[in-house]
Amino acid sequence: MSTHVVDFTTTDSTAWSSEKTAEGDVKVEEVEFYPAAETDWTKPTRVSKAEAVRSTIRNNPRKTAGIVFLIVAIPLFLGLLSRALNHNTHKSTLITSSTDTHNNVSTLVSSHAAAGHSAVVSSAKVAVATATATSTATAAVTVELSTKRSSCFPLGSATLPTSGAPDGVSRDDWWCEANLMYGFMGFSYPLESSNCDDSTNSFSAISADFKAMKARGASMVRIYAPECRQVSVWENLVQAAVANNMGIIVQVWWGFLDDQDLWETGQANIYSLFTSSDYAAVAPYVVHSASFGSEPIGDGVDGGPSDFVVDLAKFRKKMNNWGIPVGISEDWDRRETAMAMNATSGTGLGWVGTLVKSNTDVVHAHVMPYYHPTTAPEISDAMPYTEVYLRWLRTYVGQPIFITETMWSSENDGGHSRGADDDQIGLPEFKTYWNWYSSNCALFKELRVGWFMHTWSDTFEPGFGLIDTTGDAKISGYHPRTC
Numbered sequence: 001m002s003t004h005v006v007d008f009t010t011t012d013s014t015a016w017s018s019e020k021t022a023e024g025d026v027k028v029e030e031v032e033f034y035p036a037a038e039t040d041w042t043k044p045t046r047v048s049k050a051e052a053v054r055s056t057i058r059n060n061p062r063k064t065a066g067i068v069f070l071i072v073a074i075p076l077f078l079g080l081l082s083r084a085l086n087h088n089t090h091k092s093t094l095i096t097s098s099t100d101t102h103n104n105v106s107t108l109v110s111s112h113a114a115a116g117h118s119a120v121v122s123s124a125k126v127a128v129a130t131a132t133a134t135s136t137a138t139a140a141v142t143v144e145l146s147t148k149r150s151s152c153f154p155l156g157s158a159t160l161p162t163s164g165a166p167d168g169v170s171r172d173d174w175w176c177e178a179n180l181m182y183g184f185m186g187f188s189y190p191l192e193s194s195n196c197d198d199s200t201n202s203f204s205a206i207s208a209d210f211k212a213m214k215a216r217g218a219s220m221v222r223i224y225a226p227e228c229r230q231v232s233v234w235e236n237l238v239q240a241a242v243a244n245n246m247g248i249i250v251q252v253w254w255g256f257l258d259d260q261d262l263w264e265t266g267q268a269n270i271y272s273l274f275t276s277s278d279y280a281a282v283a284p285y286v287v288h289s290a291s292f293g294s295e296p297i298g299d300g301v302d303g304g305p306s307d308f309v310v311d312l313a314k315f316r317k318k319m320n321n322w323g324i325p326v327g328i329s330e331d332w333d334r335r336e337t338a339m340a341m342n343a344t345s346g347t348g349l350g351w352v353g354t355l356v357k358s359n360t361d362v363v364h365a366h367v368m369p370y371y372h373p374t375t376a377p378e379i380s381d382a383m384p385y386t387e388v389y390l391r392w393l394r395t396y397v398g399q400p401i402f403i404t405e406t407m408w409s410s411e412n413d414g415g416h417s418r419g420a421d422d423d424q425i426g427l428p429e430f431k432t433y434w435n436w437y438s439s440n441c442a443l444f445k446e447l448r449v450g451w452f453m454h455t456w457s458d459t460f461e462p463g464f465g466l467i468d469t470t471g472d473a474k475i476s477g478y479h480p481r482t483c
Contacts (some may be wrong), residue, residue, distance in 0.1 A: 148176070148177065148180060149176060149180045152174070152175065152176035152177070152180065153174050153175055153176060153247065153285070154175075154176070154219040154220055154245070154246055154247040154288075155176050155180065155181070155219055156176065158174065159245055160241075160242045160245050160282070160285060160286065161282075162242070163282075164281045164282060165281040165282050165284075165285055166285055171284045171285060171323045172323070174285055175247075175285075175288065178362075178400035178448070179448050181400065181402070181448070181450045182444045182445050182447075182448045182449055182450055182483055183441055183444045183445065183450060183451070183480075183481070183482065183483025184217060184218075184437075184438070184450075184451060184453075184480035184481065184482065184483070185218070185219060185220045185222075185402065185450040185451060185452050186213060186218030186219055186220040186221050186222065186246070186452055186453075187213050187218055187221060187222070187452055187453050187454075187455065187456040187466070188221075188222045188224045188404065188405060188452045188453065188454035188455045188456065189209065189213075189221045189222065189223055189224060189455065189456050190224045190225050190455055190456075190459070190460040190461055191223065191224070191225060191226045191227065191228065191233060191460075192225045192227050192256070192460040193227055193228065193460075194227040194228060194229070194257070195228070196228040196229070196230045196232055196233060198228075200459065201228045201232070201233045201236065202236065203236040203239050203240060206236050206237060206240040207239070207240035207243050207244065209240075209456060209457075210240045210241065210243070210244040210246055211243075211244050212467075213246075213456060214244050214245075214246060216466075216478065216479050216480070217479050217480055217482055218246065219246060219247065220246060220247040220248065220249065220288060220450075220452075221237075221241070221246060221247075221248050221249070222248075222249040222251075222291075222364075222402075222404045222405075222452045223237060223248060223249060223250055223251050224251060224294065224329075224405075224454070224455065225251075225253055225255075225256070225294065225460070226251060226253050226266065227253070227255060227256070227257075229262055229265045229266055229269070230269065231269040231272050231273075233269075234250070234269050234270060234272075234273055235273070235278070235279060237250075238273060238279055238282065238283060238286050238287075241286045242282065242286060247286060247287070247288040248286060248287060248288065249287075249288055249289050249290065249291060249364070249402075249404065250270050250287055250289075250290045250291070251290070251291040251293075251294060251329065252266050252267045252270065252290070252291065252292050252293055252315065253266050253293070253294065254293055254294075254296065254299065254301045254302075260301060260302075263293070263301070263302075267315065270290065271318065273287070274322045274324075283322070284322050284323050284324065287324055288324075288325075289324060289325040289326065289327060289361070289362050289364070289402075290315075290319050290324050290325075290326050290327075291326075291327055291328060291329040291364045291404065292311075292312050292315050292316070292326060292327070292328050293308075293328050293329065293330070294329040294330075294405070295329065295330055295331065295366065296308055296328055296330065297328070297330050297331075297334060297339045297341060297352055297356070298330070298331060298334060298339060300338075300339070304338075305338075305339060305352045305355065306355075309355045309356065309359055312326075312328065312356070312359050312360070313359045316359055316360065316361070320361070325361035325362040325400070326360055326361055326362070327360045327361065327362040327363055327364040327399075327402075328356060328360060328364060329364040329366060329404050329405060330356070330364070330365070330366055331365075331366045331368065332353060332363070332365055332366075332389075332392075332393060332397065333372075333389060333392075334350075334352075335350065339352055340352050340353065341353035341356065342392075346392075347396075348396055349396055349397070353396075353397075357397055357399070360399065361399060361400075362399050362400045362401075362402065363393055363397055363399045363400065363401045363402065364402055364404040365389075365393060365401060365402065365403050365404065365405075366403075366404065366405040366406070367386055367389050367390070367403045367405075367406045368405065368406055368407065369381065369382035369385040369386060370382070370406075370407055370408050370409070370416075370418055371418060371419065372385065373418045373419055373420040373421040373424075374420070377420070377421045377424070378421070378424055379408070379424050379429040379432050379433060382408070382433060382436075383436050383440075386406075387443060390403075390443070390447050390449055391447065394447050394448075394449075400448070401447070401448065401449045401450070402449070402450045402451070402452065403449060403450070403451040403452060404452050404454075405452070405454045406437075406451065406452075406453075406454055407454040407455070407461075407464045408425075408429055408430050408433035408434070408464075409425050409430065409463035409464055410425075410426065410427045410429075410430035410463050410464075410474055411425070411426070411427070411462065411463040412425045412426065414458075414461075414462035414463025414464070415462055415463070416461075416462075416463055416464065425463075427474060430474060430475075431474070431475050434453065434466075434475060434478065434480075435475070437451060437453075437480065438478075438480040438481045439481065441481055441483035444483055445483050453466060453480070457469075466478060
């Protein structure tokens, strides 16, 4: 992983909130208004909102009543609808919200009917019908999504068979839909020993780690830096995933070694999973997606972005044949001309980002305020940085989003300098960072973002792991909240 310092948020953060208004707020700067006393209806007089309201009050008390009704009813309805959309997806609560919306607006209709405001009552009945239909439809969709999330793989009850593929279900129906894959997904799992006989590459060690991750709420594992260049490590990973009913994200890895052509061997080994007699049937049900490199743009692998994208397109075509979505595990906040994932202005994609987006299906994002001390000098700055970044991804890339690499070091001597502000490195900051991730379900649900903790242990990445070198968790009882 390359260490770099880039100022990501040069644009005003209000750009991300400028479209947000208070619940029910209806902005009308000027209106088309026909004065009641006028007879020339072909050329309306353009007046201010205030003048329109004053004239209506003066000339038409019934229209006044209508305006008052709308001012009261619309914010009430939109407020209730907003709360229903953001509430936990429990069927009873949603139905109650729908009923409350109907009842509140119906009460207002009844009061206007009693006062003889027939025109207002007629308009209001339409509003009641629309409110009820919209709220009911929203409730139905939300309940349906909740039901799907409870039964699909890997978040729900779907269970991998001990051998072969699941019976009678396609890959598309097996995996949870992209809009359901939000919140904590699991851990980033380094396999940095190039010795394929090393215990860390064995089935028993991998499966034991998967089991421990599962106990802390993980449903998937993102594979990182697989230095072993034999197919055996991928077979062990698939077996461990089946044994623990988990999904994995595989990775084509260029590597830490001088030989930068080893990625082709790793790629061939991944392909073999989908063609071998032992794993071809189950592999599509275990492998969620594939990363073509880890920071390949930042590291300038494969001859640079233009040549890299050619090989990316070939890999994607091959993996898509088996139904596997492809992304690159990368920083989308790079603005340097030679590797511009992000436009220099911060709005839109750079030339490299445009090429990558056109040749990928999913975002495997590196969201790393840790390595951006200019923008996020203190731990408290990391959270706003992350939200702005994610909103940018949702706006300009638009693919399913997973944060596959984000971190904070618990120790200053772990070999991971920030480049500046290293006084913000330590166990208290580590805890703050990950507790923030665990407690921000609302954000991840809104943007439909899944995240992985980088990394599972300190074995290969000292300071970053949840589990220290003695086998103890650095955050006692840490079990990220399930969104």
